[in-house]
Amino acid sequence: MKGKATSFDIAHLAGVSQSTVSRALRGSPLVSEETRRRIQSAADTLNYKVDKNASNLRRQHTGTLALLLFEDPTADDSHINPFFLSMLGSITRASAQRGYDLLISFQQFSRDWHADFTGSQKADGLILLGYGDYQSHRDKLEKLVAQGTRFVRWGAVLPGQPGVSIGCDNFAGGRLATQHLIEQGCRRIAFLGDATPHYPEFHERYRGYAAALREAGLRVDEVLQADAETTERAGYEAAELLLERGAEFDAVFGASDLIAIGALRALSERGLSVPGDVALAGFDDIPMASFINPSLTTVRQDTGKAGEVLVEQLVRQIGGEGAESAMLPAQLKVRRSSLRPEPEPAFRKMLRNQ
Amino acid sequence: MKGKATSFDIAHLAGVSQSTVSRALRGSPLVSEETRRRIQSAADTLNYKVDKNASNLRRQHTGTLALLLFEDPTADDSHINPFFLSMLGSITRASAQRGYDLLISFQQFSRDWHADFTGSQKADGLILLGYGDYQSHRDKLEKLVAQGTRFVRWGAVLPGQPGVSIGCDNFAGGRLATQHLIEQGCRRIAFLGDATPHYPEFHERYRGYAAALREAGLRVDEVLQADAETTERAGYEAAELLLERGAEFDAVFGASDLIAIGALRALSERGLSVPGDVALAGFDDIPMASFINPSLTTVRQDTGKAGEVLVEQLVRQIGGEGAESAMLPAQLKVRRSSLRPEPEPAFRKMLRNQ
DNA sequence: CTGAAAGCGCTTACAG
DNA sequence: CTGAAAGCGCTTACAG
Numbered sequence: 103m104k105g106k107a108t109s110f111d112i113a114h115l116a117g118v119s120q121s122t123v124s125r126a127l128r129g130s131p132l133v134s135e136e137t138r139r140r141i142q143s144a145a146d147t148l149n150y151k152v153d154k155n156a157s158n159l160r161r162q163h164t165g166t167l168a169l170l171l172f173e174d175p176t177a178d179d180s181h182i183n184p185f186f187l188s189m190l191g192s193i194t195r196a197s198a199q200r201g202y203d204l205l206i207s208f209q210q211f212s213r214d215w216h217a218d219f220t221g222s223q224k225a226d227g228l229i230l231l232g233y234g235d236y237q238s239h240r241d242k243l244e245k246l247v248a249q250g251t252r253f254v255r256w257g258a259v260l261p262g263q264p265g266v267s268i269g270c271d272n273f274a275g276g277r278l279a280t281q282h283l284i285e286q287g288c289r290r291i292a293f294l295g296d297a298t299p300h301y302p303e304f305h306e307r308y309r310g311y312a313a314a315l316r317e318a319g320l321r322v323d324e325v326l327q328a329d330a331e332t333t334e335r336a337g338y339e340a341a342e343l344l345l346e347r348g349a350e351f352d353a354v355f356g357a358s359d360l361i362a363i364g365a366l367r368a369l370s371e372r373g374l375s376v377p378g379d380v381a382l383a384g385f386d387d388i389p390m391a392s393f394i395n396p397s398l399t400t401v402r403q404d405t406g407k408a409g410e411v412l413v414e415q416l417v418r419q420i421g422g423e424g425a426e427s428a429m430l431p432a433q434l435k436v437r438r439s440s441l442r443p444e445p446e447p448a449f450r451k452m453l454r455n456q
Numbered sequence: 457m458k459g460k461a462t463s464f465d466i467a468h469l470a471g472v473s474q475s476t477v478s479r480a481l482r483g484s485p486l487v488s489e490e491t492r493r494r495i496q497s498a499a500d501t502l503n504y505k506v507d508k509n510a511s512n513l514r515r516q517h518t519g520t521l522a523l524l525l526f527e528d529p530t531a532d533d534s535h536i537n538p539f540f541l542s543m544l545g546s547i548t549r550a551s552a553q554r555g556y557d558l559l560i561s562f563q564q565f566s567r568d569w570h571a572d573f574t575g576s577q578k579a580d581g582l583i584l585l586g587y588g589d590y591q592s593h594r595d596k597l598e599k600l601v602a603q604g605t606r607f608v609r610w611g612a613v614l615p616g617q618p619g620v621s622i623g624c625d626n627f628a629g630g631r632l633a634t635q636h637l638i639e640q641g642c643r644r645i646a647f648l649g650d651a652t653p654h655y656p657e658f659h660e661r662y663r664g665y666a667a668a669l670r671e672a673g674l675r676v677d678e679v680l681q682a683d684a685e686t687t688e689r690a691g692y693e694a695a696e697l698l699l700e701r702g703a704e705f706d707a708v709f710g711a712s713d714l715i716a717i718g719a720l721r722a723l724s725e726r727g728l729s730v731p732g733d734v735a736l737a738g739f740d741d742i743p744m745a746s747f748i749n750p751s752l753t754t755v756r757q758d759t760g761k762a763g764e765v766l767v768e769q770l771v772r773q774i775g776g777e778g779a780e781s782a783m784l785p786a787q788l789k790v791r792r793s794s795l796r797p798e799p800e801p802a803f804r805k806m807l808r809n810q
Numbered sequence: 811c812t813g814a815a816a817g818c819g820c821t822t823a824c825a826g
Numbered sequence: 827c828t829g830a831a832a833g834c835g836c837t838t839a840c841a842g
Contacts, residue, residue, distance in 0.1 A: 106575070108835060119813045124837060132811060149603075151575035155518070156835035159509040159818050166559070182545045184743065190544070191536045194560050203578065204560050205520070206548050221460070221505035223819095224557065249503075363747070389538065393717070395749030462819060473829045478821060486827060510819035513834050577835095812842085818835105826828085 107148040115144040166203040168225035172232025184388040192409025200417055220251045227416045230255035236302050252419040254412050258302030259429045267427045268411050272303050275401035275432030276310025279383045284318045286442045288353035288381050292326040294340040295357020304357045325349045330361045337364025359384035359391045382439040396438035461502040469498040520557040522579035526586030538742040546763025554771055574605045581770045584609035590656050606773040608766050612656030613783045621781045622765050626657050629755035629786030630664025633737045638672045640796045642707035642735050646680040648694040649711025658711045679703045684715045691718025713738035713745045713754055736793040753794035756787040
């Protein structure tokens with residue numbers, strides 16, 4: 103790489119001062135059209151690009167957003183949760199649309215993340231993404247607020263939380279899914295996923311589940327709940343636990359699609375058919391949900407919209423405008439995994455008709 | 457945000473010069489242990505972080521890698537190809553492991569990407585990722601080389617290509633999949649995907665396909681090939697085209713999993729069963745491949761390994777070491793979609809045994 | 811509309 | 827081992 107062209111080189115070539123080059127290239131109205139054109143063409147021939155480091159240093163900003171992706175360290179580390187992958191895609195798009203670069207960082211190990219990015223001027227603001235134990239994050243969030251760091255986080259939207267949170271209406275989503283299972287005739291509906299306030303999104307889904315049960319005059323039975331983080335394996339194990347417990351159930355509501363898919367595998371291995379013996383629903387609507395067999399009934403979180411809102415609210419903060427937490431609607435997607443009674447298999451019908 | 461602490465503040469607090477602060481914090485051996493400790497604790501109490509912009513400006517480097525993701529503008533723009541999403545995950549991890557930040561950028565629209573990142577000192581090197589028309593990229597790659605830009609690209613590894621390419625052995629993969637279909641008794645195997653050198657990865661897969669056919673004494677029939685880019689929709693349409701043409705085939709090899717999955721839908725809609733009537737294979741092994749029904753036989757590209765190698769070779773270039781193109785092995789994953797003859801359905805057996 | 815000059819916060823020869 | 831000083835390449839008051 104031979105010496106990169108600087109604004110002085112352009113100035114020299116165009117026969118103006120370096121200040122004028124800078125102004126022209128930044129689109130200042132203080133430069134005459136003709137001068138601007140001359141400078142522009144000089145810049146083009148020298149293949150000049152403004153040095154971001156210098157520009158940012160001087161302007162004290164960065165033009166980039168940092169996406170911090172928290173993954174539960176216990177998760178299988180080869181795969182990122184597909185839901186977050188979708189979010190990542192939409193956040194990337196939304197950032198680009200608003201002229202920001204996006205820096206991505208996984209935060210499984212580092213503990214000092216709360217200051218790493220904005221403190222070191224790598225990013226103007228932070229997007230926090232990830233399921234995970236909220237309690238252990240909370241004090242860091244408060245520190246972030248105290249420091250004046252601009253950030254938005256994806257998660258449960260509840261009163262009294264530090265900073266700006268964007269999330270979907272987990273309570274309504276949990277309620278919707280459970281109501282649907284009840285309408286399908288299910289009476290013993292299991293909930294797979296952590297149901298404590300440690301994981302507020304799951305907790306809200308659980309609360310929605312419990313509300314739907316009570317509204318239908320059904321009992322919330324603790325035997326029907328088993329903890330699980332968002333992995334297929336955890337879903338598998340939670341379903342196994344239920345089965346070993348001897349719990350009787352005619353439906354399973356997984357707190358996430360990954361959990362539901364894991365449960366599906368456990369049920370199949372025991373010879374239980376879905377939806378024939380057990381109706382099944384998940385949460386997230388990851389791409390896989392519509393492809394598995396049977397296709398998975400789930401609560402859709404609109405990741406496209408989510409990315410837009412996250413970026414929008416963060417950019418507002420950076421611009422000094424007020425930003426607000428927002429709750430996005432949850433939408434029930436009914437697919438085959440919950441549709442009962444299952445149409446009678448053709449061969450059984452034939453046998454009976456003999 | 458109250459005035460951020462600078463190295464001068466630390467110097468003042470620790471009672472040393474600013475230069476010493478800088479040295480201590482960068483781990484220079486020129487600083488005594490005791491001084492270093494004093495400086496470190498001052499930095500901690502003031503919550504000091506080195507300003508990356510200033511540091512990078514001075515050191516003339518950035519510590520970040522840019523991942524440019526090219527997507528075919530005709531693709532459904534709401535979804536990123538899951539294969540690239542996997543790559544993105546593994547590249548992110550590999551970069552973090554080597555201490556680089558990763559800047560992500562989608563390049564559907566911008567045309568000036570070849571200089572945007574390294575020229576403006578946003579990144580030390582580029583990772584180019586995306587299927588796409590190679591011919592139209594080629595001159596940009598050459599410009600990149602001419603400029604001395606460090607980059608690696610994911611794609612076909614062929615002689616005479618500009619720069620460093622990492623890719624999987626697409627020829628071997630295509631051949632493997634086709635051989636497997638032939639072993640399953642298929643004789644009329646369709647190929648869905650562009651088969652021209654414009655898309656070198658697909659072309660290599662096609663060449664592997666053709667080689668396997670010839671080796672088995674089978675004819676390569678143009679009627680059995682239909683173009684498709686990497687989307688489910690394109691796969692669906694290509695299969696439709698084949699069907700409308702009245703082409704007779706007993707197997708379909710999709711140049712990517714997405715194409716194969718689209719073809720599966722088209723076949724099902726026509727009442728053709730997979731693998732009963734038509735055996736099916738794809739390429740990539742995206743997560744969905746193992747979840748659809750029937751599960752999809754495919755050629756696995758190891759994205760974890762790919763990300764590591766891409767980052768490794770790029771970092772070597774940045775460090776002034778020589779980097780080399782590399783071809784990663786392709787691995788056949790046999791699943792249900794290609795296993796013929798299909799076990800006889802239970803009810804048919806019953807009927808016959810009456 | 812344009813130019814000369816200061817300064818963003820570091821890193822690193824240079825001198826001791 | 828430490829300090830004083832130059833300079834990375836910009837942006838932006840300040841002066842005209």
